[in-house]
Amino acid sequence: MLRSLADWLAATPPSVALQARPWTSATSESVHIVALSVVFFSAILINSRLLGIGRAGRSISQLTQELTPWIWRGLGILLLTGAVQIMAEPVRVLVNPVFWAKMVLLLAVVLMTAGFTRAVRRNAAQWDAAASRPAGAAAFAWCSTLLWVAIVVCGRMIVYVSSAFL
Amino acid sequence: MRAAAAALLQTIQSWPIAAAVRGDLAGSEWLFPIIETLHVLALTLMFGSIAMLDLRLLGFGRRSGAVSALARELLPWTWTAWCAAAALGTLLFISRAESYVHNFQFRMKLLCMAVAFLNMLIFQFGAFRQVASWDHGRPPAAARLAGMLSLMLWLGVVFFGRWVGFTS
Secondary structure (H helix, E strand, C coil): CHHHHHHHHHCCHHHHHHHCCHHHHHHHHHHHHHHHHHHHHHHHHHHHHHHCCCCCCCCHHHHHHHHHHHHHHHHHHHHHHHHHHHHHCHHHHHCCHHHHHHHHHHHHHHHHHHHHHHHHHHCHHHHHCHHHCCCCHHHHHHHHHHHHHHHHHHHHHHHHHHHHHC | CHHHHHHHHHHHHHCHHHHHHHCCCCCCCCHHHHHHHHHHHHHHHHHHHHHHHHHHHCCCCCCCCCHHHHHHHHHHHHHHHHHHHHHHHHHHHHHCHHHHHCCHHHHHHHHHHHHHHHHHHHHHHCHHHHHHHHCCCCCCHHHHHHHHHHHHHHHHHHHHHHHHHHHC
8 A cells, every 4th residue: 555655655746746857855865964953952952951960051941942942843844854755755654664664763863852841841941850850851862862863773774775675 | 296295196096095985806895885975964963063163153043051152062063073084084085095186175174174264273273362351241242253254164165075976
């Protein structure tokens, strides 16, 4: 079923146009990496502060307030350029378990981040002091870091694994 | 001179470690994708931390907090990630040294990086020395220019880097 959907997509005019111009894919992937840098580094910076790793700077509430808008904006660009990638190579991406694993991990980390942001906004003072931080803070930081790393790894591996399923 | 350089590149490429990264040794087929993935992880941390400071210099985002404090917070990330990305990139390079050296995008990537370092040095020993006088306000023109150049040059490094993968 996925295969027929991918084949149908590949025959649509936008996909045909993208397939004929490989440079559009390369450009879109470059923008994807730039947006990824913003999102990934922002998340890692917040997580490392939650774990007390690295040099202290801004507080948790400051970091969250300043960086989450960048995370959501960056994610918007990632989804957009990701859609271009799908249209450029529908079969390679959609008929690929690594891509679907990536989407599940992405959904998980987005929901986690939204919950975390809301919790910090409600109770900034409690999150800022290491002693009063909720018990799950460290667990959240590790989970979020592992999920983001896994998402990046999946993204790169889509290219290498795809050939095995065609 | 040219012959010596070509011979050197061939020697490097014949090292066992180069063959392993290339996937030529038994069981090393996944080494290149793995190193490449780690290179991407390192470069995103590097570019993310650089862009965050550059954008502050350019006046984007919140102006709360001193520039010097932000630099102190971010620079350890930048240097650690840069060293990791450079070391991993060197491994990728030696696997196909001859082809990369002649690759236009690869050359442009190195050029952008060299100019970015020069720009950083000029900023470090120029506008940043008087940071105390503009730490909380709008950075002076020289600092804004340095931020803009840094952002453009590192964007160039990322773009050309991605293109190397398509053209080599």
